[in-house]
Amino acid sequence: MKTLTDHIEYVKGQPHHVRRSVAFGVSGVFTAFVGLVWISGSLVSGAFRIQGSSFADAHNAEVQVAAPSNANLAGVAAAFSPAPPPSIQIVDTSSTSVKTQALEPTIIPF
Numbered sequence: 001m002k003t004l005t006d007h008i009e010y011v012k013g014q015p016h017h018v019r020r021s022v023a024f025g026v027s028g029v030f031t032a033f034v035g036l037v038w039i040s041g042s043l044v045s046g047a048f049r050i051q052g053s054s055f056a057d058a059h060n061a062e063v064q065v066a067a068p069s070n071a072n073l074a075g076v077a078a079a080f081s082p083a084p085p086p087s088i089q090i091v092d093t094s095s096t097s098v099k100t101q102a103l104e105p106t107i108i109p110f
Helices: 004-012 016-045 055-059 073-079
Strands: none
Touching: 004 016
16 A cells, blocks of 8 residues: 555656646645535534524514504504614714704615
């Protein structure tokens, strides 16, 4: 049985295109092995897990809201209305006082 040194010496005696093919092949296999170890370690440790993405969170299993059949639907809709949109406030740092202005939605035309 040949040793690793014998294989290296055999490849050294080959033409340049063969040595290049062997070098790319070995480096590709080594890179794939390192990548496989990295991705499996990340999956086991939960590094790719999205926080708060359990089955109960996705299906609202813990919080269930049921309105009675005679409930006012406008009140139910108001209870679940979305939060106001975020706004941008520009503060001039050259002045010592900051003026507070009423927050209005920012419109960016495209």
